[in-house]
Amino acid sequence: MAYTKDQLLARLQELKIEFLSCDHPAVMTVEQQAKYVGHLGGALSKNLFLKDKKHRLYIISALENTKVDLKILSLRLGLGKGGLRMAPEEALPEILHVALGSVTPFSLINESARSVSLLLDKGFKSQRYCLFHPLTNEVTIALTPIDFDKFLLSIGREPAYVDLEDCPVVGKDNPPDLAYLVPAEALNLPGGADKVPPTSAPAQTNATLEQKTKLPTQKPKEPSKEQRQKSGKDKPQINADAVADSTNVEKFVEKVLEKISNVFISELTKQSNAEDGNIKDHVLEGVKQRISSDLLSMTMTLKNSVYTQGFHAGIESTLYPLANKKIVDRK
Amino acid sequence: MASTTGETLAAAEPIADGRTEEGEEEQVVNPWEVSAKGGKIDYDKLVDKFGCQRLDDILIQRFERITGRRAHVFLRRGLFFAHRDLSDILDAYERGEKFYLYTGRGPSSESLHLGHLVPFMFTKYLQDVFKVPLVIQLTDDEKCMWKGLSVEESERLARENAKDIIACGFDIERTFIFADFSYMSPPIYKNIVRIANCVTGNKIVGIFGLTLEDYGGKFFFPYIQAAPSFPSSFPHIFSGKYSKLRCLIPCAIDQDPYFRMTRDVAPRLSYHKPALIESKFFPALQGESGKMSASDPNSAIYVTDSLKDIKNKVNRYAFSGGQDTIEKQRKYGANLEVDVPVKYLNFFLDDDAELLSIKEKYGSGAMLTGEVKARLIEVLSEIVERHQRARAAVTEEMVDAFMAVRPLPRMFG
Numbered sequence: 001m002a003y004t005k006d007q008l009l010a011r012l013q014e015l016k017i018e019f020l021s022c023d024h025p026a027v028m029t030v031e032q033q034a035k036y037v038g039h040l041g042g043a044l045s046k047n048l049f050l051k052d053k054k055h056r057l058y059i060i061s062a063l064e065n066t067k068v069d070l071k072i073l074s075l076r077l078g079l080g081k082g083g084l085r086m087a088p089e090e091a092l093p094e095i096l097h098v099a100l101g102s103v104t105p106f107s108l109i110n111e112s113a114r115s116v117s118l119l120l121d122k123g124f125k126s127q128r129y130c131l132f133h134p135l136t137n138e139v140t141i142a143l144t145p146i147d148f149d150k151f152l153l154s155i156g157r158e159p160a161y162v163d164l165e166d167c168p169v170v171g172k173d174n175p176p177d178l179a180y181l182v183p184a185e186a187l188n189l190p191g192g193a194d195k196v197p198p199t200s201a202p203a204q205t206n207a208t209l210e211q212k213t214k215l216p217t218q219k220p221k222e223p224s225k226e227q228r229q230k231s232g233k234d235k236p237q238i239n240a241d242a243v244a245d246s247t248n249v250e251k252f253v254e255k256v257l258e259k260i261s262n263v264f265i266s267e268l269t270k271q272s273n274a275e276d277g278n279i280k281d282h283v284l285e286g287v288k289q290r291i292s293s294d295l296l297s298m299t300m301t302l303k304n305s306v307y308t309q310g311f312h313a314g315i316e317s318t319l320y321p322l323a324n325k326k327i328v329d330r331k
Numbered sequence: 332m333a334s335t336t337g338e339t340l341a342a343a344e345p346i347a348d349g350r351t352e353e354g355e356e357e358q359v360v361n362p363w364e365v366s367a368k369g370g371k372i373d374y375d376k377l378v379d380k381f382g383c384q385r386l387d388d389i390l391i392q393r394f395e396r397i398t399g400r401r402a403h404v405f406l407r408r409g410l411f412f413a414h415r416d417l418s419d420i421l422d423a424y425e426r427g428e429k430f431y432l433y434t435g436r437g438p439s440s441e442s443l444h445l446g447h448l449v450p451f452m453f454t455k456y457l458q459d460v461f462k463v464p465l466v467i468q469l470t471d472d473e474k475c476m477w478k479g480l481s482v483e484e485s486e487r488l489a490r491e492n493a494k495d496i497i498a499c500g501f502d503i504e505r506t507f508i509f510a511d512f513s514y515m516s517p518p519i520y521k522n523i524v525r526i527a528n529c530v531t532g533n534k535i536v537g538i539f540g541l542t543l544e545d546y547g548g549k550f551f552f553p554y555i556q557a558a559p560s561f562p563s564s565f566p567h568i569f570s571g572k573y574s575k576l577r578c579l580i581p582c583a584i585d586q587d588p589y590f591r592m593t594r595d596v597a598p599r600l601s602y603h604k605p606a607l608i609e610s611k612f613f614p615a616l617q618g619e620s621g622k623m624s625a626s627d628p629n630s631a632i633y634v635t636d637s638l639k640d641i642k643n644k645v646n647r648y649a650f651s652g653g654q655d656t657i658e659k660q661r662k663y664g665a666n667l668e669v670d671v672p673v674k675y676l677n678f679f680l681d682d683d684a685e686l687l688s689i690k691e692k693y694g695s696g697a698m699l700t701g702e703v704k705a706r707l708i709e710v711l712s713e714i715v716e717r718h719q720r721a722r723a724a725v726t727e728e729m730v731d732a733f734m735a736v737r738p739l740p741r742m743f744g
Contacts, residue, residue: 246724289682297500297717301724304503308732 002097003109005135011109012143015154019143020129026138028101030064033131033140042129042142045121047103049096051087052079056183057095057113061105061132062121062164072167073119078176102137105148109155115183122161124148184254246305256295263290360585361540365612371619374412374584374611381587383413383609390414393421398460404681405453405610413584415594416606420579424461429743430577431569432457433559433605435468436496438488438510439478443495444631445714446613449678451499453610454581458502464568464742467496468559469510476548486512493730495634498722501733505742507568508733511555519564522600526554529596538588557593560605567736578605583612613678618650618671634719638712645672645708653693653700664696665703672700672707679710 003011012019024036030046037044048060048068058077062068074083092098095116096107105118124130129142143151152159160181170176245251267286271279317324358367360377367373378385386406394402405411420430434454436447458465469492471485480488489510496508535541535550562569562576569576580590587609594604615630629648632641652670654660667673667690680686689706692698 293713294717297721300500300502301721304497304501304729304732305724305726307503308726308729311732311735311737312728 002112003135005139008106008109008134009141011154012141012151015150017143017147017150019141019147021134021139021141023139026101028137033137034064037131037140037142040129040131040140040142042131043124043127044131045104045124047105047132049087049092049103050084051091052077052083052085052182057087057091057116058084058119058181058183059096059103059105059108059116060119060164061124063123063127066121066123066164068164069167073164073178075170076166076168076176076178077182078170078179079182098133098135099137102133102135104133104135105152106132106134108152108157117181117183118152118157118160119164119178119181120159120161121164125161246301247309249302252298252302255298259291259294260287263287361588362585365585372612377584378413381413381584381591383415383584383587383607384417386412386414386417386608390417390421393418394460397421397425400460403453403456405449405456405678407683408677409611410449410613410678411453411581411608411610413609414607415590415609416604417579417608420577420606423577428577429463429573430461430579430606431463431562431742432465433468433578433580434465434582435470435556435559436492437470437473438485438492439474439480441488441491442633442635443492444633445711446631448495448499448634448718449610449613450581450583451496451501455500457579457581457608458505462505462743464505464507464739465501466559466565466568467493467501467506467508468556469493469508470552470556472511472548472555473552476546476552482512486510490730493733494725495718495722497725497729497733498634498718500721503729503733504744505739506733507565507736507739508730509736510734513734514736518566519558522558522561522564523554525600526557526593526596527551529599530554530592534592538592553589553592556589557596560590560593560597561600561602568739568742575602577603579608580605581608582610584609585612614671614674616644616648616650616671618669632711632715634715634722636715638716641711641715642708645704645711649675649704649707651700651704653703654696657699660699661696664694665700667694670703672703676703676707676710679714680706 009019009021020040022037022040024033027033027036030044034044044064045061046064046068048058048062050058050060050070052058052074060068060073070084071082074081077083087095089100092100092103095110095112096103097110097112098104098107105120107113108116108118125145127145130145130148131140131142132148133139134141149159162178162181168174168177264283264287267283267290271283271286358372358376359365360372365372386409391402391406394406401407403411424430432454434450436451454465457463469489471482471489474480474488475482475485489512493508493510530553532550535553539549539553541549558564560578560580562574562578566574580586582590587607590605590607597604616632617630629644632644636644650669650671652666652668652673654663654665665673670693673690673693676686676689680689689698689703693700693703
């Protein structure tokens with residue numbers, strides 16, 4: 001269900017967000033836009049709709065004069081060199097439900113855009129008003145940064161303000177500082193893009209909880225020396241990923257939080273229909289009941305996986321008796 | 332173990348005669364055959380005939396008191412329903428005397444269904460609430476003997492089954508999995524021979540119905556299945572003060588003959604008799620008259636089934652006790668005695684209140700078959716999904732670690 005401009009503005013009013021609205025002929029660039037709305041005294045935004053090599057999507061919303069260097073941002077996001085490109089044109093109507101020239105953070109109100117990551121210029125915070133298109137480039141609205149945050153939170157997004165012009169050196173000792181903003185899920189892009197299976201379940205849309213911070217995807221470990229190629233099933237890569245996934249504490253916690261969030265929201269919805277005043281207790285009880293088994297199973301997998309790693313490390317270390325002399329002697 | 336919950340080998344095995352002292356036999360229950368006239372097993376008769384005891388509410392309450400937790404759904408709903416010397420185990424446990432768990436699987440096929448998982452799910456619960464170690468025997472040698480599989484194929488199946496077993500959530504800190512072909516070694520072999528010296532061929536024939544036409548290995552195998560009941564078979568785990576540790580064996584009731592024999596032998600080797608906690612057979616989707624068998628994929632829900640498969644199988648093959656038409660159903664209600672979805676919910680739906688409500692509504696006609704089946708599909712899908720997730724995380728290295736002959740220093744921690 002794609003949101004229209006009117007629906008969006010109605011929502012803003014529901015949220016008691018004050019905004020100024022200005023109609024104008026369709027504009028395709030910030031310069032054109034400035035001619036019509038420059039008098040509002042707010043900060044115009046340029047909005048880029050980007051994708052990476054794994055078909056994950058991003059909106060970068062920056063002040064007019066901020067230099068946005070895609071090469072540097074690509075490194076900072078942990079996407080390597082040249083990992084960021086413009087998203088295919090078809091993705092605009094398909095994912096954001098807006099036309100060409102109308103990219104706006106407000107398009108994230110759509111369910112289809114739930115996995116699109118949003119990077120905001122930290123410069124917005126100090127502006128009196130921020131100017132965006134409300135899903136059409138024939139209108140511009142101006143609202144305060146605080147109200148803009150309010151809107152984002154209402155659609156379950158944690159506003160991510162970034163110094164877009166910063167160019168830190170990304171290397172072995174300096175991990176990519178924006179990696180947490182990479183979406184967990186890739187989308188099936190239109191126009192013959194390769195289908196990429198989601199790496200984890202999609203984040204909540206109607207959630208009132210903050211969107212969890214995205215965590216860096218871990219490179220799968222090299223298959224160990226003992227990696228078997230048993231009975232003709234020659235798939236070491238799958239095993240290596242399974243190990244990496246099972247022992248990755250961040251992924252584990254991410255999965256846990258996600259499960260709790262999902263079940264919490266669904267219980268809340270269920271219980272809000274109940275007559276009983278003791279909603280809080282019912283919800284918590286329901287949540288506990290529904291996720292205990294899953295969490296226990298996941299945690300046992302974690303425990304067994306790390307024991308396995310330790311066990312094999314122990315065996316391997318006996319191959320280096322001189323280096324491990326202290327351990328060997330203690331035995 | 333020769334057979335697991337619900338699986339029958341009757342089609343493949345020759346019918347053994349001279350099984351019992353009585354003449355005409357109405358129902359047959361032994362490790363290789365489970366069948367009854369009219370399809371329905373009479374468990375009361377079985378318990379009487381075998382001489383084991385029923386697990387009553389008092390014992391279940393004792394479980395809850397000692398473990399401080401609600402009893403497992405399989406106990407509450409009577410799937411695990413009989414025992415031998417369970418009270419002794421509980422008495423000893425209350426005195427601070429520990430025990431270990433022993434269960435197993437005969438790896439005859441690569442695909443496991445929910446019926447196969449039942450004893451493992453229950454054993455995991457026991458491991459968790461009592462915090463005790465567990466040994467799991469994979470009888471690849473037995474399948475070699477009875478199913479004519481090659482040694483290599485049996486070994487391979489054992490390893491594959493181990494992965495599904497591990498996926499049930501056993502704690503690697505207190506679990507040792509072993510396959511007979513690879514674990515055979517002085518400590519366990521010596522026990523096997525000690526046991527063999529206590530049981531004559533006649534007795535084996537009497538218990539297991541073998542004849543001189545059968546290959547000799549089949550006479551010897553019962554001793555192999557008995558040996559893990561004695562802690563000295565695992566000196567790397569049970570030594571010193573644990574060398575005479577008590578043993579509790581969760582299994583399906585068709586395994587009772589093996590352990591009757593073992594219990595006879597135990598005192599002669601100065602060991603505690605192993606205690607047993609036994610389950611009924613898990614019904615096939617088609618109902619009591621059907622056999623859950625590996626050759627009919629629609630008789631059971633497999634751990635590899637997709638959500639679509641589960642939906643399809645339950646909707647099309649689960650035997651319904653509901654009426655033929657909606658009008659009749661509303662008027663008369665469903666026959667809960669034969670309804671398979673309700674039976675399955677009985678074992679897999681943990682919420683007592685919800686189950687009661689479903690039974691009342693379905694029995695009175697307020698609820699339709701489709702609704703009950705839909706709920707069952709939900710419940711089964713959750714279980715299967717969770718299992719598949721855990722299974723995907725089991726690596727060859729994890730199997731190696733579970734099967735490594737290593738001490739378990741924190742097995743009671």
